[in-house]
Amino acid sequence: xxxxxxxxxxxxxxxxxxxxxxxxxxxxxxxxxxxxxxxxxxxxxxxxxxxxxxxxxxxxxxxxxxxxxxxxxxxxxxxxxxxxxxxxxxxxxxxxxxxxxxxxxxxxxxxxxxxxxxxxxxxxxxxxxxxxxxxxxxxxxxxxxxxxxxxxxxxxxx
Numbered sequence: 001x002x003x004x005x006x007x008x009x010x011x012x013x014x015x016x017x018x019x020x021x022x023x024x025x026x027x028x029x030x031x032x033x034x035x036x037x038x039x040x041x042x043x044x045x046x047x048x049x050x051x052x053x054x055x056x057x058x059x060x061x062x063x064x065x066x067x068x069x070x071x072x073x074x075x076x077x078x079x080x081x082x083x084x085x086x087x088x089x090x091x092x093x094x095x096x097x098x099x100x101x102x103x104x105x106x107x108x109x110x111x112x113x114x115x116x117x118x119x120x121x122x123x124x125x126x127x128x129x130x131x132x133x134x135x136x137x138x139x140x141x142x143x144x145x146x147x148x149x150x151x152x153x154x155x156x157x158x
Contacts, residue, residue, distance in 0.1 A: 011089065018086045018109075025079050025116045032072050032123040038065070039127050047138055055142045062135040069131060072124030080117015084110045 050058050091106025 014086055014089070017082065021079050021082045021086065022113060025076070025083060025113060025120065028072060028076050028079065028120045029116060029123075031068070032076075032120050032127075035065075035068060035072065035127055036123065039131060042131075042134065047134060050138060051142065055139060055146070058135070058139060058142065062131070062139075066128055066131055066135070069124050069128035073121050073128055074124070076117045076120025076124060078117070080114045080121070083113025083117065 050061070053061075087106040087109040091103040091110070094100075094102035094106070
């Protein structure tokens with residue numbers, strides 16, 4: 001049943017994916033670390049300069065950065081899962097042949113890619129949640145300032 005050439009090609013194709021998936025994880029982690037730096041800069045004073053911008057510009061910038069954090073949070077675990085499953089096939093095949101050494105290497109790669117993917121996901125999720133709160137607070141301040149200047153409503157509504 002599984003002796004077809006199609007399955008041989010499928011196995012070969014999936015085997016080729018491990019290296020790009022691993023590089024994708026490294027790239028995603030580098031992006032996450034860079035995004036941590038951007039978020040730290042925002043928190044330590046960068047957002048105060050955003051108060052000079054129009055609310056529409058703040059929303060545009062916020063959406064762009066939130067999209068990046070969401071991408072990291074979602075793609076990281078997906079790549080980690082791919083990196084987990086890809087080496088398990090050859091590892092289990094090696095176990096069937098009695099080669100425990102290949103199985104141990106495959107398991108180590110599988111667990112390492114899982115951890116890297118989850119780490120990227122945690123970073124992206126945390127950055128997204130923090131930034132949503134920061135941007136919401138900033139937009140609330142900007143709206144309160146606009147409303148207060150127009151004289152329609154009090155600047156602070158309790």
